[in-house]
Amino acid sequence: MSTSTQQSSAAPETSAPSQGALGGHEKQAPWVPWAVFGAAAVLALGFGLLTSWNIVLFVIYTVVLGTLGTYVLSRVTEGPRKAVDRLVTCLVISAFGIAMVPLVSLVYEVVRRGAARFDAEFFTASLQGIIGPGGGAYHALMGTLIITLLTTLISVPIGLMTAIYLVEYGTGRLKKSITFFIDVMTGIPSIVAGLFAYALFVLIFGPGVRLGIMGAVALSVLMIPVVVRSAEEVLKLVPNELREAAYALGVPKWRTILKVVIPTAIAGLATGVTLAIARVIGETAPLLITVGITNALNFNPFDGRMATLPVYAYYQLTQPGVPPQDAIDRAWTAALVLIMLVMGLNVVARLISRLFAPKTSR
Amino acid sequence: MTSTTSAPPAQQPKSRPGDRIFAGTAKGAGILILIILAGVAVFLISESVPALTAPADEIPGDGGLASYIWPLIFGTLLSATIALLVATPLAVAIALFITFYAPRKLAAGLGYVVDLLAAIPSIVYGFWGIFWLAPRLVPFYRWLEENLGFIPFFVGPVSSSGRTMLTIGLVLAVMILPIVSAISREVFSQVPTLHTEAALALGATRWEMIKMAVIPYGKSGVIGGSMLGLGRALGETMAVAIILSGSAAGITWALITSANPQTIAANIALEFPESTGLAVNTLIASGLALFLITLLVNMLARWVVSRRADFSGAN
Incomplete structure (x- = not known):
C-alpha cells in the first residue's frame, strides 16, 4: 500500500x-x-x-x-x-x-x-439388464420428453385461455381473485405439487400408484401460473387500436382475439411457453414421488412407472450399485444433458423474442 | 387491463354463439385454476386426515405427529433463514451493480448471466453442492470451529464430508439469489431519474445518491423480493435431499457438524418412495404444513410488494 x-x-x-x-x-x-x-x-x-x-x-x-x-x-x-x-x-x-x-x-x-459418458450409447441404450459399465439414459430421455409434452398440452391451453380471460374479458372480483391465486400458485413448492397429484390419483386408483400422467399433472400445477403470467404481460402489450380497428370492421370479439390479438403477440407467447417448459423440465421432486423410476423403456404415460432424466440422475447418484463409479458417471452425464436442455430452451426463447419481434410496436 | 369493454357500442351488438363459447371457455379456464388450487388444499387435507387422527404410537418415530413434524419445520426454517441472510445482501449488491455501476452496454448481459443461475435445475445444485462445494468448505468449517467455536452455531466436531446445515444454507442462498436480485433490480430501475439526478446535482457521491434516493424508494421491493426468495428456499427439495441424506438429528443449532435437522421437502423426497400406509399420510401431512408455511410467506411477500405500488413514497 x-x-x-x-x-x-x-x-x-x-x-x-x-x-x-x-x-x-x-x-x-x-x-x-x-x-x-x-x-x-x-x-x-x-x-x-x-x-x-x-x-x-x-x-x-x-x-x-x-x-x-x-x-x-x-x-x-x-x-x-x-x-x-x-x-x-x-x-x-x-x-x-x-x-x-x-x-x-x-x-x-x-x-x-x-x-466421460457423453457418448452415443448414452442416448441410444436403456438401463435394462445393465450392471456396471455401459448403459444409457434413452428411456429417461424419452420419459422426460413424453411427460414434458403432456404437461405442455395440459398447461398451455389452460394458461393461455386464463390470460385471455384476464386481459380481454375479466372484470371485478373474479379477475382480482384469479390474479391473486396465480401469484399464490407460483409459490407452491414443487414437492407439494407432486403430493397433490399423488393424493388426486390415489383417490382414483388406490395407494402406491405411479403413472407418467401423474407427473404431467403435478408439473402442470407448476407450469400453468408461469404461462399465465408471461402470456398476460404479452397480451397487455398488444395496442388497443388494433382491437378497435377490428371491431370497427364488424369482426366479432372472439375472432378479433384469435386473428388479431394472438398473431400480434405470438412471438412473446412462444417465448413465454418456452421459458415455462425450461422451468419444469428440470423438476425432480414431483416426478420422484409420482412417476418413480424404472430401468426399462416405457412409452405409455398411462401405464406404470416411467424413467425421467432428473429422477434417473438422482437414483444413479444416490443408489449407484456395486462398482459405483459407472453409475455416478451416468448421473453426471444426465445432469449435463439436463443443463443443456434448459439452457438450450432459454436460448431458443431469446431467439424467438428477437427474431419474431412484435410487428406493430414502435 | 384494456378498455375494449368500456367503450359503449353504438347499438346493442347481437349475441353471437362464437363469442359466448369463447368467452365461456376463457372464463372456465380461469375458474379451473381456482379449482386446481382449492383441489391442492382439499386433497392434501383429505390424505393427511388419517395421520392427523391416528394414535401417536402408529406415526413413524413413535412420538405422534407433532414431534415428527416439528424438527422438520425447524430444519426448514433454519436452512431458509441462513439462505436469506446470505443471499439478501449479495442480491442487493448485485442489483446495485447491474443498475448503477456496470457499463450500460454490459448491464443487460450481466443481468441475463445472473438469471441463468435460476435456470439450473435444483438437482444439479445438489450434485454441485455435494461434490464441489461441500469438500471445499471443510477447511473453512475447521477454521470456524477453532476460532469461533464458543458460538453455539459453530461447535464441533466438524463434519469431514462438509455435508452440513451451513452448506445447505449456502447452496439455497445461491439458488434464491436470482429471484431476489431480479426483483431488486426491477425496483431499482424504477427509481425516478429525477431523484437520482437531483442527488447527484447536489454533489452527492454515487453511494450517497444510492443511500438517499434508491434505498428509500426500493426498500419494500427488496423486502418483498427476499420474502419470495424465502418462500422458494423453504420449498427446495432435491439439493437438500442429496446433501443432507441420512442425517436426521432432530433440533440442533450446530451448523457445521454431521448431525443436522432434515427439512420437510427433503424428508418427503427421501422417505416417500419407500413408504406405504400411514407413513405416506404422515408425509402428506408434513407437506400440508410446508404448503401452509410457504402460502403464508408468499402472501405476505405479495402484500409487501403490492403495497409499494400504492404508496411508493415517490409520488
Missing part, C-alpha cells in the same frame, strides 16, 4: 490540475485503484508463498487487502465521503464476482464430469 502512495505522488500531471469538489481534496487518478489492487495481489502472493499456496485464499487476500488499501488511500487523499463511495464500489463489484463463482464452477464441474 505504501508503494502505491509513492506512485500517485510520482504522477503529478494527473493529480495536480483536478481540484477536488469535496473540501478541496485532490481527485484520484483513475489508475490508482488498479495500482492498489496490484500491490494487494503482490502482497497476497508473498503471503501465500510464506504460508501455504491456495488460489482461493490468494483471491480473498487480494480483494480484502485491495479494498482496504483503496479505502485508506482515498480517505487520506480525498476525504471520508469519497472513501466510503470507493469502498461501496469495491464491495458491490466483489459481490457480483462472488455470484459468478457458483455459476462458473457449476458449469465447469458438470461439463468436466459429464463428458
